[in-house]
Amino acid sequence: MNNFKLAILISGSGSNLQALIDQFSQKDNKVIINCVISNKRNAYGLERAKKAGIRTHFVDHTQHGTREEFDQELIKILNQYNPDLIVLAGFMRILSDIFVDKYLGRIINIHPSLLPKYPGLDTHQKVIKNNDRLHGVTVHYVDKSLDGGPVCGQSMLEVETTDVEELQNQIHKLEHKLYPHIVSLIAEGKMTFDKGKVVKKT
Numbered sequence: 001m002n003n004f005k006l007a008i009l010i011s012g013s014g015s016n017l018q019a020l021i022d023q024f025s026q027k028d029n030k031v032i033i034n035c036v037i038s039n040k041r042n043a044y045g046l047e048r049a050k051k052a053g054i055r056t057h058f059v060d061h062t063q064h065g066t067r068e069e070f071d072q073e074l075i076k077i078l079n080q081y082n083p084d085l086i087v088l089a090g091f092m093r094i095l096s097d098i099f100v101d102k103y104l105g106r107i108i109n110i111h112p113s114l115l116p117k118y119p120g121l122d123t124h125q126k127v128i129k130n131n132d133r134l135h136g137v138t139v140h141y142v143d144k145s146l147d148g149g150p151v152c153g154q155s156m157l158e159v160e161t162t163d164v165e166e167l168q169n170q171i172h173k174l175e176h177k178l179y180p181h182i183v184s185l186i187a188e189g190k191m192t193f194d195k196g197k198v199v200k201k202t
């Protein structure tokens, strides 16, 4: 297998980024994290990346008049790396059609709910408020819908707390296992995106 190149986009703490770094950092690993891009200067994930020797970029969305201009700047950076997969790991920006069209089938996202339930923000609060018995996490390919692209995989748990922070921590633990697993499947060609659908090969 040739090297499989990842570009990871973040906005915050980067605990999912860390899980990916931990999974793919062995020398003989074929999955390489080529760059980490953040739209937040102080995102802690940038520190995690630097510590792991990964090239980092900060692109300030407030300095770009439109979503499209910001995305063009992202594309300019990504062109330097030619990634096989763009991994959104807590990247808190909606991508424009320009971006999605360019990389369709090569962008994945992790979302803290059992999609299609609870797209958008504050998923843990909604689960607690609605007394849901089950909660979980979804990895999906990104298309032009909000958190609506085809699902690569999900993990779930039974809700046994009414504390948002505790629930979030439990969900994070699921995320840190699921995301590297899905990236591995895609890198190994065991999961692909074809005509808007996820295709799994055994």
Ligand code: GRF
Binding pocket: 012, 013, 014, 015, 016, 017, 089, 090, 091, 110, 111, 112, 175
């Ligand atoms: C995660 O809960 C992820 O599902 C969501 O944003 C959060 C990012 O957390 N998209 P971290 O920055 O990876 O710690």
